[in-house]
Amino acid sequence: DSGVTQTPKHLITATGQRVTLRCSPRSGDLSVYWYQQSLDQGLQFLIQYYNGEERAKGNILERFSAQQFPDLHSELNLSSLELGDSALYFCASSVDQGDTEAFFGQGTRLTVV
Amino acid sequence: GESVGLHLPTLSVQEGDNSIINCAYSNSASDYFIWYKQESGKGPQFIIDIRSNMDKRQGQRVTVLLNKTVKHLSLQIAATQPGDSAVYFCAENTGGFKTIFGAGTRLFVKA
Numbered sequence: 001d002s003g004v005t006q007t008p009k010h011l012i013t014a015t016g017q018r019v020t021l022r023c024s025p026r027s028g029d030l031s032v033y034w035y036q037q038s039l040d041q042g043l044q045f046l047i048q049y050y051n052g053e054e055r056a057k058g059n060i061l062e063r064f065s066a067q068q069f070p071d072l073h074s075e076l077n078l079s080s081l082e083l084g085d086s087a088l089y090f091c092a093s094s095v096d097q098g099d100t101e102a103f104f105g106q107g108t109r110l111t112v113v
Numbered sequence: 114g115e116s117v118g119l120h121l122p123t124l125s126v127q128e129g130d131n132s133i134i135n136c137a138y139s140n141s142a143s144d145y146f147i148w149y150k151q152e153s154g155k156g157p158q159f160i161i162d163i164r165s166n167m168d169k170r171q172g173q174r175v176t177v178l179l180n181k182t183v184k185h186l187s188l189q190i191a192a193t194q195p196g197d198s199a200v201y202f203c204a205e206n207t208g209g210f211k212t213i214f215g216a217g218t219r220l221f222v223k224a
Contacts, residue, residue, distance in 0.1 A: 002156065002158070004156075033211075033212075035214075042202060042214045042215055042216045042217050043157065043202065043214040044214075045211050045212065045213060045214070048210055048211055055210050056210035056211040058211055058213075090156050090157070092156070092157075097210060098210070100145045100147050100159075100162040100206050100212070101147075101159040101162065102159065102212065103159070104156030104157045104158065105156050106154075106155060106156055107156055
């Protein structure tokens with residue numbers, strides 16, 4: 001158990017809908033990262049937050065947004081969903097913003113039908 | 114641009130043998146290179162990292178080698194065990210704010 005909690009574990013929704021994925025980082029970690037993993041693909045970095053502020057952006061679509069709240073949990077919002085958005089979405093956390101060791105949650109499997 | 118790639122998509126080794134997983138990178142500006150392991154149904158797990166000014170680092174049963182001349186990174190696992198079966202990702206970290214992952218190598222350990 002990495003200490004990072006993601007909910008829900010599975011999500012099935014229709015095209016055009018909007019969903020919110022939630023992440024609770026390890027106790028004491030200030031950085032949160034979001035990654036997308038498509039079937040048999042590597043992990044695509046989406047976005048990073050540190051202590052409530054956005055720190056880095058990767059290949060995140062404009063339809064996607066995220067935020068980190070004062071209690072340090074984070075949410076990833078995916079809107080106008082398309083079939084191609086079906087993937088595993090991982091959240092990771094680390095103590096500081098420059099850490100190479102990040103702790104990953106179990107992921108949320110999103111299926112868009 | 115940034116890219117991290119892997120030479121082989123799958124690797125099959127006999128239990129007890131040593132495993133070597135290779136990775137090529139293109140961004141010479143990366144500060145750290147990292148190896149993660151992902152078991153089926155789980156999130157990636159940090160194994161080891163190496164700073165760009167080093168060429169070798171050892172951990173428990175693992176050794177990472179960095180060859181900056183040819184932009185090559187490898188992960189050596191000694192005495193491979195069935196529990197080592199997983200997908201291994203190399204990754205690079207530039208400036209500390211984001212880690213870019215490669216496509217992954219699947220390691221099969223035969224009993």
